[in-house]
Amino acid sequence: MQVKTLILGAGLTGLSTAYHLEQNGQNDYLLVEKEPVCGGLCASTQSHGFTYDYGGHLLHLHTPEGKKLVKKLLKTNLSRLSRNAFIYTHGVRVPYPFQAHLAALPATVRKECATGLLNRPSFKTVSTFEQWCLAAFGAGIYEHFFKPYHQKIWNCNPAQLTADWCAPFVPVLSAQDIRRSLQKTNRKHYGYNSYFYYPKQGGIGSLAQALAAKISHLQLNSTVTAVDLKRQTAVVNGHVVHYRYLINTLPLKDFTKLLKGQNRLKKQADFLKSVPVTVYHLVIARKVRPFSWLYFPEKDVPFYRVGLQSAFSAHNAPKNSSLFYIELPGLAKNTPALRKKIWTCLVQKGIIKRSDRPVFSAWQSVTHAYVIYDKKRTQVVSFLQNALAQHSCYCGGRYGSWNYSFMESALLEGKSLAQKVK
Ligand SMILES: Cc1cc2nc3c(=O)[nH]c(=O)nc-3n(C[C@H](O)[C@H](O)[C@H](O)COP(=O)(O)OP(=O)(O)OC[C@H]3O[C@@H](n4cnc5c(N)ncnc54)[C@H](O)[C@@H]3O)c2cc1C
Known part of the structure; x- marks a missing residue:
């Protein structure tokens, strides 16, 4: 198979790149995503009448361009909310x-x-x-x-x-x-984040879905397993795809491991560090006093942040229930002991009552949730991006650029990445 532009990863950055390529009249591209749904971290899950995201995913729109694009995509499906943290x-x-x-x-x-x-x-x-x-x-x-x-x-x-x-x-x-x-x-x-935006319906994933509805060449369930920069080929689900431009939105560290040869790049990528987080979604059958999110810096509390997903949209949870997202540092195992500890802390802090009962729960983990800005990071990222650009391979997004950025930047970076394709 041969395409002019191959885009790796259909998170917000990859979707936005495809969208802007089409806006620029560039239709010869393929966007591949390993998951059965698009959106990456900006996907929402619907289960048992609840809608939840990968932890708090709220839209902070600070540029006229970002705001305009989100409003164009979501139209009336957008609320403006005030922070109560x-x-x-x-x-x-x-x-x-x-x-x-x-x-x-x-x-x-x-x-x-x-x-x-x-x-x-x-x-x-x-x-x-x-x-x-x-x-x-x-x-x-x-x-x-x-x-x-x-x-x-x-x-x-x-x-x-x-x-x-x-x-x-x-x-x-x-x-x-x-x-x-x-x-x-x-x-x-x-x-x-003193105020923020959130979709009225469908969770944050409705933003990714709105983008996906506007593009033609998205291929789900398609995993990239190897990239040969010299031959300009990638292996997707075992098939070789030839490209002229490669847009990478996979985590830079993981992407470098897929490269054929390129040991110098791989050695540098070894310096990149990140930390994972675990998200525990919990529902109780009672409306709690509304808040946006709460921070817990103290060591004896297992979580660092708790948000009220049901406060962002009435459609996230049925009436008379409260859906929390509880963010824990690292990859935490879903064990009865940890669930009990979380529950006890929530009761002690007065967020839920001892008499409440869990009616639904789910666990998710994010491998590279926060990249670590240590002394090596800036130098390694710019070395890798420059080296890759020499092979017409451009990286972007929170993990492709290995940075700490938000969904608005992912949307705008997609536009810049599309401009690399001549
Ligand atoms: C806990 C947490 C909370 C956050 N809260 C907010 C918030 O409140 N507001 C905000 O604006 N931002 C928030 N963010 C940041 C936001 O999630 C990101 O900026 C944005 O979603 C990044 O999009 P992306 O497309 O760059 O990356 P991703 O969403 O990571 O997309 C990369 C895609 O590549 C796919 N992929 C990976 N490997 C392969 C492979 N081998 N083959 C094919 N596909 C592959 C993945 O499945 C994924 O779909 C938060 C992030 C985290 C971790």
Whole structure:
């Protein structure tokens, strides 16, 4: 088989690439996806009347272009929702973001945070995430929130991570804002996610489905097992496909392993690190007080974030039930002991009641959920992408570019990838 452009992976990036190729009048392409459904991490599962995503998948639309595309695709199937998020720590519930609501903390913790703020080092010598947090918020806020929370997800010390990724995601406040956060309830909205969008029906997967409906050459159940950059061929379900351009949205580390030869690239890809997460979906037969999501930085709680999927859309769960997504660090095994521990913690934190009963549950895992921004990452990613581009192979998406990005970027990257095809 011969195609001009072969696109690997029908997550949002691959789907958007195919969509934009067609918009550019380029119809000679094939988009291959190993799963029986498209969407990748932006797929939703419908089961027993519930709709759930791979953990929280909310649309943060920050560019006019991204917003326009999503609205064009989802039309009226889109709601705008306000964030209602909290952090459970030190026995209290602190509104998110932590740094803007220090008044909610117990007096001793608040004092440590305030002292740290007044003695912040400068940003001048910042290179690690730890140094960045210290310069932005001081030692108290770092020790009481940023360090334990990030250590829990990334399973490593923030001193080993770079600060390359964090600026768009961690709201830095003015000195005046922070002083205000110490004195009284702060009603100002902060951060990239103070409001967000979500489909009215069909879960987040309806975005991927809307894209899929607009493209012609999507092949599901099709696994890529080998790529020969020199001959410009890929093996898909055992068949050789010849291409002129290869667009890769598979995780960069996994993709490199599929290459014939290319030992230098494989050696570099070995440096790329990521952490998996596990998502436990749980339903109880009662409506709980609505919230968007909650953070749990403390070690003795097995999960780091809990979201209320049924709060994003009335169609995600039947009336009088609550559907939670509970995100756990690493690959957690679905055992009765872990389920009991999760349940006990949810009761202790007052999220569910002892008298509640689970009526449905499901487990999912994401292998490369968060890529690790260590000292090697930037250099290795740019080396690999440049080397691959010399063979007309272009990588994109959260894992193809091995970065920390969102669905809006996946959609926009698909457009840029389509422009590589001449
Ligand atoms: C826990 C979690 C929460 C998130 N929350 C949000 C959020 O709230 N908002 C937001 O905007 N973003 C969020 N994201 C990020 C979002 O999921 C990604 O940015 C986006 O879905 C990435 O799309 P992609 O197409 O680049 O990658 P993917 O979705 O990973 O797509 C890659 C595709 O390649 C396929 N594939 C893999 N190997 C092969 C093979 N050998 N052959 C063929 N196909 C293959 C996969 O099956 C998959 O469909 C979250 C991510 C995680 C992990």
